[in-house]
Amino acid sequence: MNIIVCIKQVPSTSEVNIDEKTGSLIRSGIDAKMNPYDLFAIETALQIKQSREAKIIALTMGPPQAEEIIREAFMMGADEGYVLSDRRLAGADVLATAYALSQCVLKIGLPDLIICGKQTTDGDTAQVGPEIAEFLDIPHITNVFRIEDLNEQTMTVSADLPGTVETAAVSLPALISVEKDIYQPRLPSYRLKRSTGQKKVVFYRLDDLPDSDERHYGLAGSPTRVVRVFPPEKDQANEFWEGSPDELAKKLAQSLIDWKFVEEA
Numbered sequence: 001m002n003i004i005v006c007i008k009q010v011p012s013t014s015e016v017n018i019d020e021k022t023g024s025l026i027r028s029g030i031d032a033k034m035n036p037y038d039l040f041a042i043e044t045a046l047q048i049k050q051s052r053e054a055k056i057i058a059l060t061m062g063p064p065q066a067e068e069i070i071r072e073a074f075m076m077g078a079d080e081g082y083v084l085s086d087r088r089l090a091g092a093d094v095l096a097t098a099y100a101l102s103q104c105v106l107k108i109g110l111p112d113l114i115i116c117g118k119q120t121t122d123g124d125t126a127q128v129g130p131e132i133a134e135f136l137d138i139p140h141i142t143n144v145f146r147i148e149d150l151n152e153q154t155m156t157v158s159a160d161l162p163g164t165v166e167t168a169a170v171s172l173p174a175l176i177s178v179e180k181d182i183y184q185p186r187l188p189s190y191r192l193k194r195s196t197g198q199k200k201v202v203f204y205r206l207d208d209l210p211d212s213d214e215r216h217y218g219l220a221g222s223p224t225r226v227v228r229v230f231p232p233e234k235d236q237a238n239e240f241w242e243g244s245p246d247e248l249a250k251k252l253a254q255s256l257i258d259w260k261f262v263e264e265a
């Protein structure tokens, strides 16, 4: 079974500036780390590999230094690693990101399973996984927190959806994006660090992809435009109440009625 795990390098700080012209993050000069949710995606692949023969391929799109997280994936147990890196991919919105990744998946070879994290800590849209699947025309299930069954043809998973848990079966190849409680990610291993230090990471550029038309990638291929980026306005009006617990409880109850959070009994 071949498994591609999509992983993304994200800023390791929230002190990140935004390019006012393009509305995208200025990533140069800031420390980066693996998107925390993607550790769960890698661990899911590793757990699958414990019970069957599998090859785990880590894939990222980003600047050349994104190789660091591929090496981290090697230290956890990934077998192969790919970085899709090209200046012409910069400024991609979700659609252009997912399209580029789906093209890279086709270049590597469509696997039996693609695993993504639930979302990232920078873009935070949780859309890339499902969109990759749509571009590849394969089924996908998001918010997966348990694998119930997996064989060569199908997989059955449980997903944590708002207010409900759904168990569904999909035929392979398929894509899942996983919740953080699916498995506890293992720590990178020092032994694997030593043994994979020389392992080759494959770099692809836009020209390597099946569709190398640069109009489909980066800013040019992104239908959305960031019009303005600004911190949300904070409503800082505070009211301090004093009194006995009994008085405060009555005041709170009356306020909840006045604010229409509850109805008067």
Ligand SMILES: Cc1cc2nc3c(=O)[nH]c(=O)nc-3n(C[C@H](O)[C@H](O)[C@H](O)COP(=O)(O)OP(=O)(O)OC[C@H]3O[C@@H](n4cnc5c(N)ncnc54)[C@H](O)[C@@H]3O)c2cc1C
Binding pocket: 006, 007, 008, 009, 018, 023, 024, 025, 035, 037, 038, 041, 059, 060, 061, 062, 091, 092, 093, 094, 095, 097, 101, 115, 116, 117, 118, 119, 120, 122, 123, 124, 125, 126, 127, 128, 129, 224, 225, 226, 229
């Ligand atoms: C200031 C700002 C403005 C933005 N404006 C827009 C906008 O207007 N329109 C828009 O569509 N997007 C916008 N984005 C999102 C931005 O383009 C995303 O960072 C990018 O599309 C990836 O999506 P995401 O980070 O939300 O990933 P998510 O969908 O949250 O990630 C889910 C999973 O997909 C995989 N994944 C995501 N990215 C990669 C990658 N590069 N390589 C490998 N795997 C990956 C990982 O497994 C990840 O856990 C904006 C981001 C910022 C910071």
